[in-house]
Amino acid sequence: MDERGLHRLIGTIIAPERLEDDCAIIPCGDLLMVASTDMLHETTDFPAGMTDWQVGWMAVAVTLSDVASMGAAPGQVLLAVGLDRPERLAGIMVGARDCCAAAGAELVGGDLDAHRELTLVSTGLGTVAPEHLVRRRGARPGDVIAVTGPLGEAQAALVGYDRHRKELLEPQPRTKEGEILGRAGVSAMMDISDGLALSLYDLLAVNDCGFSVDTGRLPLPAGVPEDEARELALYGGGDFELLFSAPPDVLPVPGVEAHVIGEVIPERVVLADGEPLERRGYLHEWTG
Structure with a gap:
């Protein structure tokens, strides 16, 4: 059993919609x-x-x-x-x-x-x-998917790339960017501390649409071989960047460094380069 499975139990005790977002x-x-x-x-x-x-x-x-x-x-x-x-x-x-x-x-x-x-x-x-509140629910087909910075840097430090140790040990919450994006009218948003892949599946759980990313557009950790960097960007935790969807004409947003990595699609699936993306990342788990 992992923590997201236990969230479903909590949803039988308090209103399940209370569990859909990063905050109450x-x-x-x-x-x-x-x-x-x-x-x-x-x-x-x-x-x-x-x-x-x-x-x-x-x-x-x-x-x-x-x-x-x-x-x-x-x-x-x-x-x-x-x-x-x-x-x-x-x-x-x-x-x-x-x-x-x-x-x-x-x-x-x-x-x-x-x-x-x-x-x-x-x-x-x-x-x-x-009017500026942004929730995980709200993505619409045709929206772009974007992130606020490089992905996989914290995980890169954990596997030995010491140039990223500051990103691992002193993560920067994107408070300024979050507030600006809310005012700009993005349609859905969450932080991606548990990894991009899991975060996309979290968005899938509360939206009536799907998400397709192009791994060639991911902002990767510097100094890491490309194939390994892409793996870290998809599945590594601890980055604390923001993942959001927005109508294409919302971007660029002054004051926010945003990297478009894909689009929202009608089908309720998560795809990477046209293929189903494996659902894994950082999860607390219980065994036995």
């Missing part, structure tokens, strides 16, 4: 509030060699990436720290604060207790006008 959506006066929470564990989520500052940065970045995917302006972040050693706290908190500051958010509180394994839970809030 909550009315907030004339605006909408979006809220996301992420749990990270040292052994499964923090690559070896990370500094405490980078740990704090990453914990915030993953949550603000979700806020960005909704077209929302980042607001506040809460950070709960299950701390294994007290001397780590200062570095973690400074990293979290610095990521907030870089993204235009504010670290406003959280929780602290003792854990055997370092565990961080970040909760991010943002706001957006209803």
Whole structure:
């Protein structure tokens, strides 16, 4: 069983449409509030060699990436720290604060207790006008498919291409780009932290159309042989770029570096170079 299978169980307990997006959506006066929470564990989520500052940065970045995917302006972040050693706290908190500051958010509180394994839970809030909210649902045949930056860089670092280590350890949430794209009128959007292929299947699950990508148009990690780079771009996790669809006349969008990689098609399939794309990427799994 993988995490997306367990999402279906949760959908029998709370409204399943609540699970369709990167964030929960909550009315907030004339605006909408979006809220996301992420749990990270040292052994499964923090690559070896990370500094405490980078740990704090990453914990915030993953949550603000979700806020960005909704077209929302980042607001506040809460950070709960299950701390294994007290001397780590200062570095973690400074990293979290610095990521907030870089993204235009504010670290406003959280929780602290003792854990055997370092565990961080970040909760991010943002706001957006209803007309600028972007959800995963909304893609239409004829839209283009695009991403905001190179894919596969984090995975490239994990397999030994050290030139991409900064992208792995200090991911950049695309908060500015997400807000601009929401105002520009893109039709659907999500972040691709679990890899491009899985993200396309996530979009397929909530849209009445399909997605066809041209692997020759993927923005690839530099310094990696082309065939390997294409594999990393399709299936590697940890990039935190935005994947979106939009009517062709929306692009280019000033202030956003967008790479068109394909188009939305009427058939409910995911294709790469005209063939079915394998559904795999970064997934939490349970066995037994």
